[in-house]
Amino acid sequence: xxxxxxxxxxxxxxxxxxxxxxxxxxxxxxxxxxxxxxxxxxxxxxxxxxxxxxxxxxxxxxxxxxxxxxxxxxxxxxxxxxxxxxxxxxxxxxxxxxxxxxxxxxxxxxxxxxxxxxxxxxxxxxxx
Numbered sequence: 023x024x025x026x027x028x029x030x031x032x033x034x035x036x037x038x039x040x041x042x043x044x045x046x047x048x049x050x051x052x053x054x055x056x057x058x059x060x061x062x063x064x065x066x067x068x069x070x071x072x073x074x075x076x077x078x079x080x081x082x083x084x085x086x087x088x089x090x091x092x093x094x095x096x097x098x099x100x101x102x103x104x105x106x107x108x109x110x111x112x113x114x115x116x117x118x119x120x121x122x123x124x125x126x127x128x129x130x131x132x133x134x135x136x137x138x139x140x141x142x143x144x145x146x147x148x149x150x
């Protein structure tokens with residue numbers, strides 16, 4: 023089952039949508055919202071209801087202290103770290119190239135979670 027809901031930019035509506043979806047037996051995870059205030063309100067409800075929420079927000083505190091909430095977008099801090107690591111890794115050999123490899127290993131779990139969510143939701147999306 024694929025259920026789509028809109029919050030129209032309202033955090034209270036986003037939280038209410040998560041609350042409505044969380045009680046459905048067919049729901050295995052919720053994807054969204056995008057905006058930070060909506061994501062924070064939705065995260066609180068998703069955590070309380072025990073339903074996984076994959077938010078598209080780059081707000082760092084959305085996931086703090088929550089085991090059911092994940093974030094897919096990078097933050098400005100993440101982007102600066104990538105830029106600095108790439109500068110160091112591309113300007114030398116030997117130990118500097120290890121920075122690039124360690125960065126790839128660091129992001130491996132993120133990729134695996136994304137693939138796992140895709141594999142888990144694809145059958146439901148194809149039936150919709």
